[in-house]
Amino acid sequence: MSMIAGPLPSRLKLMHGFGAVAFGVKDGGFSFFLLPFYNLVLGVDAGIVGAALATALVIDAIADPLIGHLSDRTYTRWGRRLPWLYLAPIPLAIAWAVLWSPPFTGVPTYGEILMLAVGVRLLLSACEVPSISLVPEITGDYVERTTLFRYRFLSGWVGGLTMSVLAFTVFLPTPESQLQPDGYAVFGLVGAVVIIVSVTGSALGQHRYVARLPDQAPPPFSLRLAFADIIDAFRERAFVIFAFGALAAYISQGVTLSITLYVIRYVWQFSEFAFKLYPAVLGLSVIIMFVIVGPLHRRFGKPASGAGGSLATLAIAGTPYVLFLTGLWPQTGSALSTGLFMGFMVAANTAGVVAIISATSMVAEIVEAFEERTGKRAEGTFYAGNWLVQKSATGGGILLTSLIVESIGLAPGTAQDAVGADVVENLALAYLAVSAVLAITAAYWLARFPISQADHEARLIARTATAHAAQETPAPHK
Numbered sequence: 001m002s003m004i005a006g007p008l009p010s011r012l013k014l015m016h017g018f019g020a021v022a023f024g025v026k027d028g029g030f031s032f033f034l035l036p037f038y039n040l041v042l043g044v045d046a047g048i049v050g051a052a053l054a055t056a057l058v059i060d061a062i063a064d065p066l067i068g069h070l071s072d073r074t075y076t077r078w079g080r081r082l083p084w085l086y087l088a089p090i091p092l093a094i095a096w097a098v099l100w101s102p103p104f105t106g107v108p109t110y111g112e113i114l115m116l117a118v119g120v121r122l123l124l125s126a127c128e129v130p131s132i133s134l135v136p137e138i139t140g141d142y143v144e145r146t147t148l149f150r151y152r153f154l155s156g157w158v159g160g161l162t163m164s165v166l167a168f169t170v171f172l173p174t175p176e177s178q179l180q181p182d183g184y185a186v187f188g189l190v191g192a193v194v195i196i197v198s199v200t201g202s203a204l205g206q207h208r209y210v211a212r213l214p215d216q217a218p219p220p221f222s223l224r225l226a227f228a229d230i231i232d233a234f235r236e237r238a239f240v241i242f243a244f245g246a247l248a249a250y251i252s253q254g255v256t257l258s259i260t261l262y263v264i265r266y267v268w269q270f271s272e273f274a275f276k277l278y279p280a281v282l283g284l285s286v287i288i289m290f291v292i293v294g295p296l297h298r299r300f301g302k303p304a305s306g307a308g309g310s311l312a313t314l315a316i317a318g319t320p321y322v323l324f325l326t327g328l329w330p331q332t333g334s335a336l337s338t339g340l341f342m343g344f345m346v347a348a349n350t351a352g353v354v355a356i357i358s359a360t361s362m363v364a365e366i367v368e369a370f371e372e373r374t375g376k377r378a379e380g381t382f383y384a385g386n387w388l389v390q391k392s393a394t395g396g397g398i399l400l401t402s403l404i405v406e407s408i409g410l411a412p413g414t415a416q417d418a419v420g421a422d423v424v425e426n427l428a429l430a431y432l433a434v435s436a437v438l439a440i441t442a443a444y445w446l447a448r449f450p451i452s453q454a455d456h457e458a459r460l461i462a463r464t465a466t467a468h469a470a471q472e473t474p475a476p477h478k
Contacts, residue, residue, distance in 0.1 A: 003137055003138050003139075003209065003210060003212075004138055004139055004209070005139075007144070008138070008139060008144055008147065008148070009209070011205065012138070012205075012206060012209050013147060013148060013151045014151065014205070015201070015202050015204075015205025015206050016131075016134065016135075016138070016148055016151060016152070016202065016205075016206055017148070017150075017151025017152045017154060017155040017202075018155050018198060018201055018202045018205065019085070019127070019131045019152075019155070019198055019199055019201075019202030019203070020128075020131070020132075020151075020152040020153070020155040020156035020159070020198075021155050021156065021158065021159030021194060021195075021197075021198035022089065022092070022124070022127060022128070022159065022194070022195040022198040022199050023124065023127075023128050023156045023159070024155065024156035024157055024158065024159030024160035024161075024163075025096075025159050025160060025163050025191045025194050025195055025198075026096070026120065026124055026191075026195075027156065027160050027257075028159070028160025028161065028163050028164050028257075029096075029099075029100075029160075029163065029187070029188075029191060030258075030398065031160075031254060031257030031258050031260075031397070031398075032164055032167075032257060032258070032260055032261060033167065033184065033187070033261070034049075034099075034258075034398065035049055035050075035258055035398050035401060035402060035405075036178070036261045036262075037100070037181075037184050038108065038113065039402075039405070040178075040179055040414075041178075041179055041180065041181055041184065042102075042107060042108055042181065043107050044107055044108055044113070045406075046402040046405045046406050047402055047403070047406050048109075048110050048113070049113060049398070049402055050398055050399035050401075050402030050403065051110060051399075052110050052111075052113035052114040052117060053113075053117055053398050053399060054396075054399050055114055056114055056117040056118045056121055057391065057392050057396075059118050059121075059122075060118075060121055060122070060125070060388055060391055060392070061388060061392075063122055063125070064122075064125050064129070064384045064385075064387055064388040064391070065230040065234075065381060065384045065385060065388065066226060066227075066230070066384075067122075067125050067126055067129050067380075067384055068129050068133070068230075068378075068380035068381045068382070068383060068384025068385070068387075069226045069229060069230055069378075069380060069381050069384070070221075070226075070380075071084060071129055071130045071133060071380035071384075072133075072218070072377070072378055072379065072380035072381055073218040073219075073221060074130075074218075075213075075214055075217050075218055076213070077211070077212075077213050078207070078211040078212075079210050079211055079212055079213070079214060080130070080133075080137075080214055080380070081130035081131065081133060081134050081137075081210065081380075082130075082203055082206075082207065082210065082211055084126055084127070084129075084130040085127060085130055085131060085199055085200070085202065085203035086200065086203055087126075088123055088126035088127045088199070089127055089195055089196045089198075089199035089200055090196060091123055092120070092123035092124055092126070092127060092195055092199075093192035093193070093195045093196045094192065095116070095119040095120045095123055096120055096188060096191055096192045096195060097188045097189050097191075097192040098116060098119075098188075099116045099117075099119075099120055099188060100184045100185055100187055100188025100189075100191075101181075101184070101185040101188055101189075102116060121391055125384070125387055125391075127199045128387055129380055129383055129384045129387050130380065131199070131202065132152070132383045132386070132387070133379040133380045133383045134206070134210060134379075135148050135149065135364050135379075135383075136364040136367045136368075136379050137210070137379060138209070138210065140368070140460050142297075142365070142453045142456050142457060143294060143297060143298060145361055145364045146293065146294055146297050146302075146357075146361050147294065149357050149360055149361045150289075150290050150293055150294065150357065153286065153289065153290075153353060153356070153357050153360075154286055154287075154289075154290050155198075157283065157286040157353070158283070158286070159194065159198065161279045161280070161282060161283045161286070163187070163190070163191055163194070164279035165276070165279045165280050166187075166190065167183070167187050168275050168276045168278070168279060169276045171183035171184070171186050171187045171190075172184070172187070173272070173276070174272055175265070175272065175275075175415075175416060178261075229376070229378065229381065230381055232374065233370060233378045233381045233382060233385070234385055236366060236369065236370050236373070236382075237450065238362075238365070238366045238369055238449065238450050238451050239363075239366050239370075239382060239385065241445055241448055241449055241450065242359065242362050242363065242366065242386075242445075242446075242449055243385065243389055244441075244445040245306065245307075245359060245441075245442050245443075245444070245445030245446035245447075245448075245449070246356075246359040246360070246362075246386070246389050246390075246393075246442075246446070247389050247392060247393055247396075248310075248438045248439075248441035248442035248445065249306070249310055249352075249355050249356055249359055249393075249438075249439075249442035249446065250356065250359075250389060250390050250392075250393025250396075250397075251392075251393040251396045251397050251400070251438055252310070252313070252352070252397075252435055252438035252439055252442060253352055253356060253393070253397070254393045254396060254397020254398065254400075255397040255400050255401055255431070255434055255435065255438070256317065256352070256397075256435065257397065258397050258398045258401040259401045259404065259431055262401070262405065262410070262427065263427065263428070263431065264278060265416050266410070266414075266416065266419045266423070266424055266427060267321075267324070267332065267424050267427055267428050268332050268333070268337065268338065268341050269332040269333030269337075269416065270333075270338060271333070271338070274338045274342075277342075278342065281342045281345075281346060282342075282345060282346065282349055284346050285345075285346045285347070285348075285349035285350040285353060286349075286350075286353060288346075288350045289350050289353040289354055289357065292350075292354070293305070293353075293354050293357055293358070296354065296358075297358065297361070297453075301452055301453055302358045302359075302361055302362050302365075302449070302453075303358070303362070303446055303447055303448070303449040303452075304447065305354060305355075305358040306354075306355045306358030306359050306362070306442075306443075306446035306447075306449070307355075307442075307443040307444075307446040307447035308351075308354075308355075308443075309351045309352065309353075309354035309355030309356075309358060310351075310352075310355045310439045310440075310442040310443040310446065311439060311440075311443045312348075312351035313348050313349075313351040313352040313355060313439055314435060314436055314439035314440070316344055316347045316348035316351060317344065317345065317348035317352075317435065318432055318435060318436065319344060320340070320341050320344050321428045321429075321431065321432045322432070324428055325425060325428055325429060325432075355442065355446070358446070359446060360386060362449055362451070363382050363383060363385075363386045365451045365455075365456045366382055366451070367379050367382055368456065368459050368460065368463065369451060369459065370382070371463075372459055372462075372463070400434055404427065404430045404431065404434070407426075407430065408423050408426040408427050408430065409423060410423060410427070
């Protein structure tokens with residue numbers, strides 16, 4: 001049964017969401033800065049960076065579901081999730097700082113980048129999977145689950161965008177500093193402190209609500225049975241449909257974020273001031289999302305909101321590129337061009353985040369569908385699968401961006417005014433084509449998610465009735 005019936009306390013919503021700040025720090029760093037740092041600053045071939053991150057995903061594919069399974073089977077007086085949130089953030093913070101100040105001589109190799117990426121990703125999983133797995137445990141309410149995800153996404157974006165604002169205003173304030181390693185090292189150290197405060201603070205803030213001995217002790221751990229349970233969970237039809245749609249939506253967002261530093265530099269010719277302002281302006285989209293996503297889910301449901309958000313993102317974000325390629329856009333680098341582009345991106349990012357939060361919230365309903373079929377609860381396993389999809393998308397987005405950069409012949413360290421018009425046009429065209437394919441794919445699958453609000457609520461009623469019947473059945477006489 002859920003830990004809390006009825007409306008959730010505001011403190012719980014705030015503190016649960018606060019833990020996602022750590023994810024925002026990581027996601028913003030990976031999406032905005034990781035590829036430019038290793039490619040443009042340290043001189044690593046973009047294809048090598050993309051290949052190392054893609055290999056890390058193969059390791060994640062094995063480790064992440066296992067972390068989720070172990071989280072499901074953790075049995076302490078503090079519950080199944082809190083012990084992970086107290087133990088994992090410090091080693092994660094250390095790994096994060098090292099990622100931005102690699103202790104190697106010369107240009108980092110494929111193996112060195114792989115080692116750093118795997119360390120950060122696995123330790124982040126040990127924080128994020130148990131944290132997000134608390135959502136279906138805390139409440140069974142369809143809309144209240146969306147509320148928890150609203151706070152998580154708001155906190156995650158605030159964390160990521162705050163670090164981006166600091167990067168562009170303090171750590172990397174000029175185009176020249178963005179090509180030097182010192183600012184990135186400070187970026188890593190500050191992010192490490194934020195990670196520790198976020199995850200540990202969230203655990204402490206939720207402790208009195210969720211720290212309780214689980215209802216049932218798990219069976220003894222077996223690696224063979226663990227993978228059997230994981231495979232069984234991932235065969236759930238609703239999860240497979242979700243995975244196809246969410247993967248495309250996440251990759252689309254991953255491409256958009258990881259290519260940002262390239263397009264705003266070379267296509268849209270941002271000034272130093274615009275570089276500093278852009279992350280803060282983009283933050284407006286998250287505030288708009290926080291207001292509209294709940295009503296959208298109540299009115300249209302999560303599948304339709306997710307599919308509609310994906311298509312709206314494509315239409316809005318693609319418009320500036322279409323106008324630019326057809327010669328109808330104002331002179332790039334001008335105040336008019338920069339202001340218009342920022343306006344389009346605020347609207348597009350709002351729609352994109354609605355699609356992402358709708359997809360992520362769907363996983364909570366899969367938990368009860370799986371329990372109905374198997375009699376097992378597997379929040380950690382399913383959210384490890386969701387987390388794997390997210391990380392695959394981030395890595396996939398960076399990989400696609402690296403392939404785009406490679407294909408157009410953009411050399412490391414190229415100055416803003418030294419790129420030819422043909423390279424700029426090819427960059428815009430490649431981004432537009434990739435985004436269109438991903439957005440249409442995401443919308444197709446998310447619209448086909450098979451669990452509606454009515455389905456979920458009927459399932460909860462049946463589950464409650466079964467539990468009451470079991471309690472009222474007298475024990476057999478001996």
